[in-house]
Amino acid sequence: MLLAVLWLLLGWLDASYLYRLASMALVFGLLAASANLITGVAGMMTLGHAAFYGVGAYTSALLSSQYQFSPWLTLPLAGVTAALLGGLTAWLTRRLVNVHFAVATLGIGQAVYVTLLNWVDFTRGPMGITDIAPLSTASPAINLGLVMLVFLLCYLVLERTVHSYYGNALRALREDEQCVAAMGLDPAKLKIQVMVLGCFIAGLAGALWAYSTRYVSPGDFRFSESITILAMVVIGGLGSLPGAIMGALLLTLLPELLRSLGDYRMLVVGSIMFGFIMFLPKGLIGEYSALRVFRSHLKALEQS
Amino acid sequence: MSETLLELKQLSLSYGGVHALEDISLRLPAGGITGLIGPNGAGKTSLFNVITGFSRPSRGEVHYAGQRIDGLPVPQIARQGIARTFQNLRVFPGMTVFDNVSIGALSQQRFGWRALWSRQQHSAQAVSAATWAALRRTGLDGLAFELAANLSYGKRKYLEIARALALQPGLLILDEPAAGLNDSETAALADFLGQLSQEGLSLLLVEHDLSLVKKICNHVLVLSSGRLLAEGSPEQVMRDPAVITSYLGSEEA
Numbered sequence: 001m002l003l004a005v006l007w008l009l010l011g012w013l014d015a016s017y018l019y020r021l022a023s024m025a026l027v028f029g030l031l032a033a034s035a036n037l038i039t040g041v042a043g044m045m046t047l048g049h050a051a052f053y054g055v056g057a058y059t060s061a062l063l064s065s066q067y068q069f070s071p072w073l074t075l076p077l078a079g080v081t082a083a084l085l086g087g088l089t090a091w092l093t094r095r096l097v098n099v100h101f102a103v104a105t106l107g108i109g110q111a112v113y114v115t116l117l118n119w120v121d122f123t124r125g126p127m128g129i130t131d132i133a134p135l136s137t138a139s140p141a142i143n144l145g146l147v148m149l150v151f152l153l154c155y156l157v158l159e160r161t162v163h164s165y166y167g168n169a170l171r172a173l174r175e176d177e178q179c180v181a182a183m184g185l186d187p188a189k190l191k192i193q194v195m196v197l198g199c200f201i202a203g204l205a206g207a208l209w210a211y212s213t214r215y216v217s218p219g220d221f222r223f224s225e226s227i228t229i230l231a232m233v234v235i236g237g238l239g240s241l242p243g244a245i246m247g248a249l250l251l252t253l254l255p256e257l258l259r260s261l262g263d264y265r266m267l268v269v270g271s272i273m274f275g276f277i278m279f280l281p282k283g284l285i286g287e288y289s290a291l292r293v294f295r296s297h298l299k300a301l302e303q304s
Numbered sequence: 305m306s307e308t309l310l311e312l313k314q315l316s317l318s319y320g321g322v323h324a325l326e327d328i329s330l331r332l333p334a335g336g337i338t339g340l341i342g343p344n345g346a347g348k349t350s351l352f353n354v355i356t357g358f359s360r361p362s363r364g365e366v367h368y369a370g371q372r373i374d375g376l377p378v379p380q381i382a383r384q385g386i387a388r389t390f391q392n393l394r395v396f397p398g399m400t401v402f403d404n405v406s407i408g409a410l411s412q413q414r415f416g417w418r419a420l421w422s423r424q425q426h427s428a429q430a431v432s433a434a435t436w437a438a439l440r441r442t443g444l445d446g447l448a449f450e451l452a453a454n455l456s457y458g459k460r461k462y463l464e465i466a467r468a469l470a471l472q473p474g475l476l477i478l479d480e481p482a483a484g485l486n487d488s489e490t491a492a493l494a495d496f497l498g499q500l501s502q503e504g505l506s507l508l509l510v511e512h513d514l515s516l517v518k519k520i521c522n523h524v525l526v527l528s529s530g531r532l533l534a535e536g537s538p539e540q541v542m543r544d545p546a547v548i549t550s551y552l553g554s555e556e557a
């Protein structure tokens with residue numbers, strides 16, 4: 001509903017800058033929401049989310065520009081490639097404790113970035129890949145609508161995952177892995193599943209990014225991007241899905257709104273982030289409040 | 305005596321050079337409450353860890369309900385019906401009481417993906433039914449939507465038991481359930497454990513409070529320096545001279 005209003009509003013304003021901004025917000029919304037699943041809900045500190053995002057973006061960019069795949073075919077393929085890498089990472093690190101997992105994902109992030117940068121024959125290195133076809137040849141408004149559609153589908157999947165019983169198992173994994181095992185659930189399996197799903201969505205977000213900007217370069221997938229995504233999750237509220245979306249909106253739109261400040265812009269953004277953490281350590285919407293909202297029907301049902 | 309529920313055969317466990325358990329063989333009949341006592345560092349927790357798969361024995365076998373379980377992964381042993389609590393109280397503090405207990409219900413009842421992925425209280429009725437049953441059983445149903453971290457210490461102890469009960473185990477293993485409770489709380493716990501046993505659940509518990517052991521256990525195992533020193537009824541065991549010198553004497557019971 002909100003998305004439809006946004007879409008109509010942007011159509012009315014008809015500014016390509018705004019389209020770009022809106023798709024950026026949606027892409028980062030997906031990145032923050034999927035990183036929230038991994039780090040906020042399941043408690044696996046990922047410092048390399050941009051790598052899975054980048055793998056998705058390059059998969060779709062290369063498949064469509066070099067091999068003339070249809071964009072709609074490359075979207076799932078981008079997700080699958082990123083999910084495979086994520087699943088492999090989780091499988092290799094399944095016995096490690098959280099700090100080690102964080103360093104492992106940091107390593108994956110660096111490895112992917114360096115590969116994108118230096119495998120010039122395949123990725124065209126720092127020049128990046130230009131002239132990627134758009135999602136559809138119709139108007140930019142239609143393209144934005146399609147991005148919204150994918151966003152919505154992913155959001156629904158995440159919403160269900162986070163608020164289901166399965167979501168409980170993931171939160172329990174974050175709280176005490178050994179206890180989860182003692183209750184008959186396999187922590188290694190949960191970790192692999194959560195990375196596969198989270199990285200699939202990050203890969204999709206990468207593909208959407210490639211088709212919206214029609215240009216990708218390694219710089220979009222640096223370590224600093226992983227950290228920005230993490231900041232969105234923390235500012236929104238670790239473990240809270242609506243919080244992650246809000247955090248993403250805030251950190252993509254704020255720098256744009258403050259453009260007039262020129263050189264002081266990032267300083268102000270940094271200070272605002274600092275303020276949020278100081279005064280709202282649980283985030284814009286804390287996990288507990290978010291769960292309460294999504295499960296408000298629970299109490300009513302119990303009473304009946 | 306009824307059929308054997310748990311059997312240990314020549315079980316040994318060593319941590320590097322430390323022999324935590326040495327050559328332990330015993331049979332636990334189904335039903336009843338078995339108490340495991342022994343001085344600090346005797347190997348009681350180590351024995352629980354071997355039974356539940358947290359430690360691999362260096363020698364020997366563990367059989368549960370006729371099946372060999374040593375060497376199996378922890379979750380699989382739990383799904384076969386052995387639930388445990390921990391000596392240092394371990395709940396999921398950042399989750400609600402209901403959500404804590406639902407974790408126990410999830411693994412026992414293999415509903416498949418649809419139920420696992422459903423919203424609470426909707427199609428996965430069986431998960432929520434098992435969760436509510438365990439909550440009512442422990443008197444925590446009124447606190448279902450509280451965060452576990454906000455519960456008192458005594459309530460959190462019940463929460464840990466409720467989570468284990470939701471697994472619908474055949475054997476419940478409790479590591480010092482009464483530790484940290486006051487006298488009236490301990491008495492209430494004793495009644496509660498007695499009721500669980502009457503309902504057919506087998507219990508194995510470590511307890512330092514010997515009067516509690518005398519009151520509720522019908523079988524007692526005494527461990528000392530990793531060896532099984534004595535076993536029998538509470539009266540028998542506490543009259544045993546070896547037990548008195550090695551354990552009771554030192555603790556002045």
Ligand SMILES: Nc1ncnc2c1ncn2[C@@H]1O[C@H](COP(=O)(O)OP(=O)(O)OP(=O)(O)O)[C@@H](O)[C@H]1O
Pocket residue numbers: 319322323324342343344345346347348349350351391
């Ligand atoms: N992870 C470990 N590594 C090395 N040694 C250990 C380990 N766990 C236990 N031990 C040693 O094994 C022996 C048995 O310990 P255990 O915790 O089983 O005793 P316990 O009977 O449960 O004692 P308590 O009454 O204090 O709980 C002790 O000597 C202890 O120091």
Ligand SMILES: [Mg+2]
Pocket residue numbers: 348349350391479
């Ligand atoms: Mg112990």
